[in-house]
Amino acid sequence: AVLCDNGFDVSIWTRNALQAEEMNTTHTNSRYLPDCPLPSSLKATAVMSDALDGAELVLFTSPSSAMREVAKQAAPSLPANALVVHATKGFESETLNRMTTVLSEELGRSEDSMVVLSGPSHAEEVARRQPTTVVVASVDQSCAEQAQDAFINAYFRVYTNPDVIGVEVAGAIKNIIALGAGLSDGLGFGDNAKAALLTRGLAEISRLGTAMGANTLTFAGLAGVGDLVVTSTSKHSRNWRAGSMLAEGLELEEVLSRMGMVVEGVRTTMAARKLAERYEVEMPIAEQLYQVLFEGCAPKTAVGLLMGRGRTHESEQVAQDWGLHQS
Numbered sequence: 001a002v003l004c005d006n007g008f009d010v011s012i013w014t015r016n017a018l019q020a021e022e023m024n025t026t027h028t029n030s031r032y033l034p035d036c037p038l039p040s041s042l043k044a045t046a047v048m049s050d051a052l053d054g055a056e057l058v059l060f061t062s063p064s065s066a067m068r069e070v071a072k073q074a075a076p077s078l079p080a081n082a083l084v085v086h087a088t089k090g091f092e093s094e095t096l097n098r099m100t101t102v103l104s105e106e107l108g109r110s111e112d113s114m115v116v117l118s119g120p121s122h123a124e125e126v127a128r129r130q131p132t133t134v135v136v137a138s139v140d141q142s143c144a145e146q147a148q149d150a151f152i153n154a155y156f157r158v159y160t161n162p163d164v165i166g167v168e169v170a171g172a173i174k175n176i177i178a179l180g181a182g183l184s185d186g187l188g189f190g191d192n193a194k195a196a197l198l199t200r201g202l203a204e205i206s207r208l209g210t211a212m213g214a215n216t217l218t219f220a221g222l223a224g225v226g227d228l229v230v231t232s233t234s235k236h237s238r239n240w241r242a243g244s245m246l247a248e249g250l251e252l253e254e255v256l257s258r259m260g261m262v263v264e265g266v267r268t269t270m271a272a273r274k275l276a277e278r279y280e281v282e283m284p285i286a287e288q289l290y291q292v293l294f295e296g297c298a299p300k301t302a303v304g305l306l307m308g309r310g311r312t313h314e315s316e317q318v319a320q321d322w323g324l325h326q327s
C-alpha cells in the first residue's frame, strides 16, 4: 500500500489464487487484513514470474519459516538489478541464520546488498496510513538509500542504518518479550511488571545482538526499543495476544490455531535458546519463555524463578549489555 501510494506499479504474490482474485476484485484481504481496503492499483497474482517481471524492488515478507522456500521459488525470475528488501522478523530454525543470509544464499547475491526494513509498524495501522517510522538497514548505504527513497512519504518515515545484524536481531527477539508481555498482562500483573519485562528484555536483546556483532546503539532506536514497545503493548500484536491466551491456560497448539496467523516469537524462542548457548550469553527471560512454551512450566512458576534470580548490580550489568566501559 505504501509503495502504491508512492506511485509505483506494485504486484503482490501469494500462493493462494483465491486470495489473489479477492485482492484484484474487491481490493480486500479478508483473511489476513480484515477491514482495511487495499489500493485499487495493487495487482495480485499467484504466479511468481508474473509478480517479478520487470521488478526494480522486491520486498520479501513471508514468515521466517517460509523464507528459504519462497526465495528459492523467486530466484529464477528475479531481475538481475532488482533491489532486494525483506521485512521478516525471525531466524531460520534449522540453521539459526538471519533472513539476509537466507536470501543471499538462495538468490546468489551478496549479503551486503540486502536491505532489511524493520521497526514499529503494525500492518493494520500502516494500511490506514497512520504515522509510522521504520528503519532500512543495509551494509551498502546506497542500497539503504534506494529503499528509503522508495518507501518514504508523509505518513511513513524511513531512516537508514548500516547495522543489519542489530536490526535483524532486534526485530526477531522482541517477539519473545512481547509474548512475555502478553503473559504478564494475561496473568493480571500490572504496569510495573511490564516495564520490568521491557527493560530487562531490551538488555537481553542487546546482550545477544552485541555478541553477534551488532552496534549496541541500534537497540536504542526504532528497530530496538521502538518495536519492543509497540509489539509488547499493541492490541494488534499477535505475539502479545498469543501470550495473553497462554495465560488463560490454553495449550500452545490451540493458541496457534486460534491465531491463524504467524506468531514468530514461538520459533524464535527456540532459536534464541540455541543462539544464547552459541554466543555464551545469558537470556533468562527467553529461557523462562522456553520453559513455559515447550516444557510445561506454569507461567507463575516462571515469574517466580525470574524474580528469585541471584542478586546483581544494575550499573555493571547495563554497562556490559550496552558495551560501555565504566571509568
Ligand SMILES: NC(=O)C1=CN([C@@H]2O[C@H](COP(=O)(O)OP(=O)(O)OC[C@H]3O[C@@H](n4cnc5c(N)ncnc54)[C@H](O)[C@@H]3O)[C@@H](O)[C@H]2O)C=CC1
Residues within 6 Å of the ligand: 014, 015, 032, 061, 062, 063, 064, 065, 066, 069, 070, 087, 088, 089, 090, 121, 122, 123, 124, 260, 261, 262, 264
Ligand atoms: N503483520 C505485521 O504488522 C508485521 C509483520 N512483520 C513480519 O512479517 C512476516 C510475515 O508476517 P505477516 O504477514 O503478518 O504474517 P501472516 O501470518 O499474517 O501472513 C503470512 C502470509 O504468508 C503466507 N505464507 C505462509 N507460509 C507460506 C509459504 N510456505 N509459502 C508462501 N506463502 C506462505 C500466508 O499464506 C500469508 O499470506 C513475519 O516475519 C512478521 O514478523 C513485520 C512487521 C509488521
Ligand SMILES: O=C(CO)COP(=O)(O)O
Residues within 6 Å of the ligand: 089, 119, 120, 121, 122, 123, 175, 178, 227, 230, 231, 236, 237, 238, 239, 240, 262, 263, 264
Ligand atoms: O513486528 C510487528 C510490528 O512492528 C508485528 O508484531 P506481531 O507479529 O506480534 O503482530
